[in-house]
Amino acid sequence: MFALAGVRLVTIYTRAPGGVMAASDSQDYENSALALLDKGRFAVSPDQPDEPQIRRTPGYPLFIASIYATLARKRTAIIDAQALLATLIIPMVFFLGLKRWGRAGGWAAAIICALDPLAFIYSGMLLSETLFTILLMAALLAASNAIEEEHAQEWSFAAGLLLALATLVRPIAFFLVIPLVVWLAAIRRRRDGDGAAAWVIIAAVLPWFFLVGGWQVRNYAAVGRPVLSTIGELNRFDYRAAGVVALREGIPIAEARLKLREDAPTGVSPAEFDRWMGEEGTRILLENKFTAIGMEIMGGIKLLFGPPQSALVEHLVKTFGNFGSLDWMARTATSAETWGWLTAHPRELFLTLYAELHAIALYILLLIVLYLICKRPGLRMPAIDALIWGTIVYFIIISAGPEANPRFRVPIVPAMAILSAGIVKIRMKGEE
Numbered sequence: 242m243f244a245l246a247g248v249r250l251v252t253i254y255t256r257a258p259g260g261v262m263a264a265s266d267s268q269d270y271e272n273s274a275l276a277l278l279d280k281g282r283f284a285v286s287p288d289q290p291d292e293p294q295i296r297r298t299p300g301y302p303l304f305i306a307s308i309y310a311t312l313a314r315k316r317t318a319i320i321d322a323q324a325l326l327a328t329l330i331i332p333m334v335f336f337l338g339l340k341r342w343g344r345a346g347g348w349a350a351a352i353i354c355a356l357d358p359l360a361f362i363y364s365g366m367l368l369s370e371t372l373f374t375i376l377l378m379a380a381l382l383a384a385s386n387a388i389e390e391e392h393a394q395e396w397s398f399a400a401g402l403l404l405a406l407a408t409l410v411r412p413i414a415f416f417l418v419i420p421l422v423v424w425l426a427a428i429r430r431r432r433d434g435d436g437a438a439a440w441v442i443i444a445a446v447l448p449w450f451f452l453v454g455g456w457q458v459r460n461y462a463a464v465g466r467p468v469l470s471t472i473g474e475l476n477r478f479d480y481r482a483a484g485v486v487a488l489r490e491g492i493p494i495a496e497a498r499l500k501l502r503e504d505a506p507t508g509v510s511p512a513e514f515d516r517w518m519g520e521e522g523t524r525i526l527l528e529n530k531f532t533a534i535g536m537e538i539m540g541g542i543k544l545l546f547g548p549p550q551s552a553l554v555e556h557l558v559k560t561f562g563n564f565g566s567l568d569w570m571a572r573t574a575t576s577a578e579t580w581g582w583l584t585a586h587p588r589e590l591f592l593t594l595y596a597e598l599h600a601i602a603l604y605i606l607l608l609i610v611l612y613l614i615c616k617r618p619g620l621r622m623p624a625i626d627a628l629i630w631g632t633i634v635y636f637i638i639i640s641a642g643p644e645a646n647p648r649f650r651v652p653i654v655p656a657m658a659i660l661s662a663g664i665v666k667i668r669m670k671g672e673e
Contacts, residue, residue, distance in 0.1 A: 246372060250547060255634065264368055267366070267368060269294075269296065270305060270368075272285060272304035273294045274309065276290060277303070277306045278309060278310060279307045282437055292511065295385050295463065295464055295470065295471050295511075295512060295515070297470065297472065299456065300369070300406065300407075300410030300411075301410050304369075305319055306323050319367060320364070320365055323365075323372070326364075326372065327360055331354055331355050332351070332376055333378040333655070334350050335347045335348065337350070337378075337381065337382055337385060337629075338350030338659045340668040341629075341662075342663050343545055344666050346663075346666045347438055347662070349662035350659045354602065354655050354658040355660060356599065357654045358549065358592065358595050358599055359549055359648075359650060360651065362653070363549075363550075368648065369410050369411055370648060370651040372410050374652045374655065377403075377632075377652050378655050380400050380403035382399075384396070384397075384425065385628060387425060393441055397425050397445045398444040401418070401422075401444065401448045404417060404421060405453050406452065409453065412473065413639060414440065415453070415469055417632070418445070420631055420635065423446065423626060425442070425445055426439075429441045453469060466516065471516075474519030474522065475518060476642065476644050477519055477522030478501065478518035478519065478521060480494075480642055480643040480644040481642050482501060482525040483501055483640070484497070484643035485526060485533055486525070488532055488535070489529060489532055501521070513601060536643060538641065539643075540641035540642040540643055540644070541641035542647045544640055544641060544646065544649075544650055545600065545637070545646040547646055548593050548647065548650075549592065549596050549647045550647070552586065553586075556582055561576075587630065596647070600650075603657050603661055606664050610660060614663070614667075620663070629660055630660070633653045633660075
């Protein structure tokens with residue numbers, strides 16, 4: 242286990258030895274962290290202390306602020322902390338794999354997870370994926386313990402608490418509490434009756450109510466809107482609605498955004514502007530349902546198979562733009578210009594091929610394991626399988642869209658590793 246953790250740790254450091262990789266969201270997170278430290282407010286930035294931050298939830302900025310306050314006010318300190326935290330995912334995957342498949346399956350899951358190239362890349366970036374994935378996997382581990390353990394209520398409370406914390410890091414997990422609570426209640430009701438089901442529901446929802454609900458109350462007090470975050474409204478307008486217009490009219494998505502903003506209201510607060518974006522985005526998507534569905538499918542393909550964020554992606558965006566149809570994706574991937582650039586940058590060529598081959602191998606293993614489980618009823622564990630598969634499907638569906646990229650795949654690769662590790666157990670049973 243220590244060797245696997247060491248592989249991940251060393252690779253994270255060698256990915257960006259000269260500094261810290263950042264993305265479009267990084268500055269927002271850091272600015273709000275600095276506002277907390279310098280002004281004592283969760284604001285947009287220290288320069289705008291009176292403008293409450295409502296697009297970003299507080300989890301990751303609080304993490305950054307704690308690192309800056311205790312270690313050093315340097316981005317490299319964040320990456321050092323994330324590199325160490327990323328190793329904690331491996332033992333969690335091992336224990337879930339152990340619970341699902343036995344010792345051999347646990348080790349197989351840990352190895353597959355340790356070799357995940359996306360964890361190498363995004364742990365070295367100023368982004369929330371590492372912290373979010375740790376909390377999500379911890380929530381799944383706690384939930385799995387609520388199946389058999391005597392202390393089902395305590396484990397349900399822990400699962401709800403960890404999922405609430407994960408949601409405050411990335412609001413994309415906001416709706417995941419619903420299937421989790423239904424799953425917990427169904428498990429306990431079947432085994433111990435209605436009373437037990439009611440208690441696990443209360444236990445799981447209680448921390449969610451105080452933490453997530455509490456943050457919504459804060460936003461209502463700050464801007465008059467009881468939302469968890471308005472980043473979804475921004476995405477709905479700038480990516481999904483603009484993506485529909487881009488596909489419908491055959492124009493770049495950046496041009497579609499400018500076109501949509503021609504009718505934007507003026508003289509309103511940022512919170513009201515976000516509200517307008519959400520409402521206008523929803524209207525456009527409803528008026529173009531079939532185009533929107535096609536766009537979601539494209540987003541899912543980008544999420545599952547797109548190259549990780551790197552110099553290659555920056556080059557492709559500059560050369561081909563950052564959005565297009567399935568045909569556009571295929572032409573970009575097979576372009577002689579793309580492969581010529583990769584050949585001239587061997588490190589990026591290795592990274593891209595490694596990421597794609599790891600993803601394809603993972604999906605093939607998942608399909609094989611799923612097929613064999615269907616054929617062999619003795620291998621089924623419906624409760625744990627529903628928990629892990631449900632989490633994977635949830636994130637794929639909710640993350641798909643023009644804004645999707647392999648970064649959104651990071652939280653579900655550990656769950657995929659757990660399921661795909663069943664190939665070891667199945668092979669052993671076949672040999673017996």
